[in-house]
Amino acid sequence: MALVAGIEGGGSKFVAAIARVQADEVPEPLAPEFVTPTTLDPTTTVNEVVGFLARSNREHGALEALGIATFGPVDPEESSDTYGFVTTTPKPGWRDFDVLGSTRNGLKAAGITLPVRFDLDVNGAALAEWRWGAAQGHDPAVYITVGTGIGGGAVVNGALVHGAMHPEMGHLLVPRHPDDDFGGVCPSHRSCLEGFANAPALERRWGQPAAEIPDDHPAWEMEAHYLAEGLHGVTLVLSPQVIVLGGGVMQRDGLLEAVRRHLEVVLAGYVPAPKLVPPRFGMRAGLFGALALAQEVAG
Numbered sequence: 212m213a214l215v216a217g218i219e220g221g222g223s224k225f226v227a228a229i230a231r232v233q234a235d236e237v238p239e240p241l242a243p244e245f246v247t248p249t250t251l252d253p254t255t256t257v258n259e260v261v262g263f264l265a266r267s268n269r270e271h272g273a274l275e276a277l278g279i280a281t282f283g284p285v286d287p288e289e290s291s292d293t294y295g296f297v298t299t300t301p302k303p304g305w306r307d308f309d310v311l312g313s314t315r316n317g318l319k320a321a322g323i324t325l326p327v328r329f330d331l332d333v334n335g336a337a338l339a340e341w342r343w344g345a346a347q348g349h350d351p352a353v354y355i356t357v358g359t360g361i362g363g364g365a366v367v368n369g370a371l372v373h374g375a376m377h378p379e380m381g382h383l384l385v386p387r388h389p390d391d392d393f394g395g396v397c398p399s400h401r402s403c404l405e406g407f408a409n410a411p412a413l414e415r416r417w418g419q420p421a422a423e424i425p426d427d428h429p430a431w432e433m434e435a436h437y438l439a440e441g442l443h444g445v446t447l448v449l450s451p452q453v454i455v456l457g458g459g460v461m462q463r464d465g466l467l468e469a470v471r472r473h474l475e476v477v478l479a480g481y482v483p484a485p486k487l488v489p490p491r492f493g494m495r496a497g498l499f500g501a502l503a504l505a506q507e508v509a510g
Contacts, residue, residue: 213275213509216264217501219332220281220310222302222359223249226498227260229267229274232506237343237499241271244498251304253297254313261317268323277318277327278504280335280497281310283362287330287377295329301398328504331377332356335500336490337364338371340455342503344491349452353445353485354496355380356458357438361405365449372449381405385440388433391416404441408434410460421460431466438466439473446478446485457490 212233219226227245230238245263250256268274284300286293295311311329318324330338337346337354346352346366355363363380365372372378382403393416397406406412413421417430424430442454456467471487478484490496 213506214272215276215278215502215505215509216267216274217498217503217505218260218277218279218281218314219335219497219501220279220297221249221332221497222282225249225256225260227263228498228502229264229271230502232502232509235342238502238506242267249302249305253305253308253310257310257313258317261314261321264318265321265323268321274323274325276505276509277314277325278335278501278506278508279311279314279327279329280332280501280504281329282360283331283377284379285310285329285331285377287334287373295327326508328508330371330500330504331362331364332497332500333362334364334371334377335504336457336492336496337366337455337500338503338507339492339496339499340490341366343499344496345455345488346453349486351449351451352453352455353380353449353451354455354457354490355442355445356496357408357410357456357460358458359410361409361441361458363445365451367449380441380445381409383441383444385437385444388436391433404437408437408441408460413460421463426464431463431469434460435466435469435473438470439477442470442474442485442487443477446474446482450482451485453486453488455488455490455496457493457496459494461489 216229228240232238247259340346341352351367361381395401395406396412410421492499
């Protein structure tokens with residue numbers, strides 16, 4: 212049983228936890244999770260998290276491995292010169308920031324040296340849901356989050372999918388809904404899944420935050436349409452047995468069922484629809500993903 216730490220780096224907050232991991236058992240954090248804002252100065256945020264890890268190292272024993280799962284885009288390839296960097300993010304202050312190197316340097320200054328595995332937040336979540344959660348026993352498996360952004364990670368043949376970088380499922384181009392004249396919020400693509408269907412798109416299209424839109428509002432049928440169009444592409448390319456749909460927007464009652472219905476329509480019987488399920492770990496999927504990455508490097 213290894214004592215490991217996980218860091219989930221989100222667009223609004225960083226969350227860290229320590230846990231003991233063993234085989235296929237779901238890890239249980241040993242202490243309350245540490246939360247700090249994602250400030251405009253990345254070094255400040257990282258230093259806060261490093262302080263928590265240093266305290267945990269003193270109080271609970273020597274940490275054996277660390278997993279970091281952050282918002283992206285990131286460079287997840289260990290052979291790359293920019294492995295561990297957040298790369299082309301539009302988030303002020305974070306573009307081309309070396310998250311991994313900054314964390315390692317902070318830990319080294321505290322007298323802590325340990326192996327680290329770094330990846331995208333949704334890749335980590337996909338790994339956690341495949342190893343311990345709603346996707347367990349299914350391969351290929353996909354995890355997609357629908358919130359402030361939309362992103363997805365995939366496990367194929369027991370390993371996370373990497374290539375030139377990592378999948379960017381939220382930026383698949385999708386057909387416009389016939390009743391929609393909204394221009395999209397993605398600064399790069401406009402008419403991509405994220406541009407049409409993330410939480411900011413819902414708010415700007417309908418004039419109120421997603422959480423305040425009533426259940427019977429036409430917004431949700433349009434949202435289900437766009438999500439199904441995106442899942443149509445994912446299904447045809449990766450042929451997943453299961454797609455786990457997480458994130459804040461997916462907590463809306465009835466939305467998952469509406470997406471299932473729309474996906475059956477757009478697939479048109481050409482291929483079977485994958486199972487669509489909520490995540491076992493809910494809004495903590497990214498954090499458990501970081502712990503899953505730590506477990507991998509801890510062996």
